[in-house]
Amino acid sequence: MxxxxxxxxxxxxxxxxxxxxxxxxxxxxxxxxxxxxxxxxxxxxxxxxxxxxxxxxxxxxxxxxxxxxxxxxxxxxxxxxxxxxxxxxxxxxxxxxxxxxxxxxxxxxxxxxxxxxxxxxxxxxxxxxxxxxxxxxxxxxxxxxxxxxxxxxxxxxxxxxxxxxxxxxxxxxxxxxxxxxxxxxxxxxxxxxxxDRVAPEPPKKPTPPAPKPAPVKRPPFPGRAAFALGQSSPAIEQLGRQLVKRGFGRHYRVGPSRQWGEADRKNVADFQRSRAELRGDADGYPGPLTWHLLWS
Incomplete structure (x- = not known):
């Protein structure tokens, strides 16, 4: 019973x-x-x-x-x-x-x-x-x-x-x-x-949304004068590494360096031409907007 x-x-x-x-x-x-x-x-x-x-x-x-x-x-x-x-x-x-x-x-x-x-x-x-x-x-x-x-x-x-x-x-x-x-x-x-299952199965829970990626930390713009022929600084190498990360590093032979050169200018110009906001001024020299968009 x-x-x-x-x-x-x-x-x-x-x-x-x-x-x-x-x-x-x-x-x-x-x-x-x-x-x-x-x-x-x-x-x-x-x-x-x-x-x-x-x-x-x-x-x-x-x-x-x-x-x-x-x-x-x-x-x-x-x-x-x-x-x-x-x-x-x-x-x-x-x-x-x-x-x-x-x-x-x-x-x-x-x-x-x-x-x-x-x-x-x-x-x-x-x-x-x-x-x-x-x-x-x-x-x-x-x-x-x-x-x-x-x-x-x-x-x-x-x-x-x-x-x-x-x-x-x-x-x-x-x-x-x-x-x-x-x-x-x-x-x-x-x-x-x-x-037939050995233990009860808990109710299916909806898959939580993927966490939003952390915002990219954008370094401060060092000024236009930092990107002139003969200039050398950590900001130039930082710029080059970000260009490579974004897929605009084809003109580098051995990778970015602290020395500003023609490869840097050409890579910056490629990036500028890829953005509608910058196409009218794709001279290869980064200004504040180029810098901002590169880290956006």
């Missing part, structure tokens, strides 16, 4: 599986245990809500409505993949269903078609209500389907169950259609694949 998980263990199992969880106030003691037992538990049941909007959906599933008091599930799985925990005990979600289906879930074999309403499903199943209109047109976002997969796998992993322990409401109670918009067969296949 499988006893229900404590609220602490249920929360831990979901988080260990990588679920994003919101704990609603009082969820751990919000239940229908005074109306009947919860447990032994044998599986997980998936529903759609026929509602729109997460806040409205969570409120309805928490409070219930006339004739069906809340909680209406253990957790609401929102469109954005967030799981809103509402209960850790008995919840009004499954209703009466087919005892042959329950036997199949316990044995972890394919369930027969449901054709009876003789067994209290609220006693034996965890239930997740998934935000969707259930009209066959309302889309199921990928993050929501992944959250359903993770939530069901979390409980199965906690008990050592396989994917056959997860069913849809439509497989339990005749006349039900939920969840509509994806097949339980495809969802069980996803759950089986997840359970």
């Amino acid at each position: 499988a006893a229900p998980l404590s609220a602490t263990r249920l929360l831990a199992a979901l988080r260990a599986e990588g679920c994003t969880v919101v704990e609603h106030p009082g969820w751990s003691s919000h239940n229908r245990n005074h109306k009947g037992p919860f447990g032994p538990v044998h599986g997980v049941m998936i529903h759609h809500t026929v509602t729109k909007g997460t806040a409205t959906t969570v409120r309805i599933c928490h409070d219930g409505y006339a004739g069906l008091p809340g909680p209406l599930c253990h957790g609401v799985i929102a469109k954005d993949g967030t799981i809103h925990l509402l209960s850790s005990g008995r919840a009004n979600h499954a209703g009466l269903g087919d005892d042959d289906v329950l036997d199949a879930v316990i044995a972890e074999r394919p369930a027969p078609a449901d054709d009876e309403t003789t067994t209290d499903g609220n006693r034996y199943f965890y239930g997740f209500e998934c935000e969707n209109l259930g009209d066959g047109w309302d889309p199921w976002p990928a993050v929501q389907l992944e959250a359903i997969e993770r939530a069901a796998a979390a409980i199965c992993r906690a008990y050592g169950w396989g994917e056959r322990s997860v069913i849809g409401h439509l497989e339990w109670q005749p006349g039900k259609s939920d969840p509509r918009g994806f097949s339980m067969g495809s969802m069980r296949a996803r759950i089986a694949e997840r359970l």
Whole structure:
């Protein structure tokens, strides 16, 4: 016999599986245990809500409505993949269903078609209500389907169950259609694949943008007079190395030096001709704008 998980263990199992969880106030003691037992538990049941909007959906599933008091599930799985925990005990979600289906879930074999309403499903199943209109047109976002997969796998992993322990409401109670918009067969296949992994895989996080390159430190312009025939200074060699770095060093035979020469002038002229701002003054002698653009 499988006893229900404590609220602490249920929360831990979901988080260990990588679920994003919101704990609603009082969820751990919000239940229908005074109306009947919860447990032994044998599986997980998936529903759609026929509602729109997460806040409205969570409120309805928490409070219930006339004739069906809340909680209406253990957790609401929102469109954005967030799981809103509402209960850790008995919840009004499954209703009466087919005892042959329950036997199949316990044995972890394919369930027969449901054709009876003789067994209290609220006693034996965890239930997740998934935000969707259930009209066959309302889309199921990928993050929501992944959250359903993770939530069901979390409980199965906690008990050592396989994917056959997860069913849809439509497989339990005749006349039900939920969840509509994806097949339980495809969802069980996803759950089986997840359970085959040794450890839960955390949710995929978006790749952070590459850090911006550090701004180039531009040395101060030494003045036009520094670049005259016969001049020698560290600034001339610094200029030459930057020209080579930018791809304008073809006139050097052995590389830049501290001595200003014709190779320096020709390389500067090549750079100036490559920039629209400098083409009208491509004389090969660096001025303040040439110097600025060379380090930009």
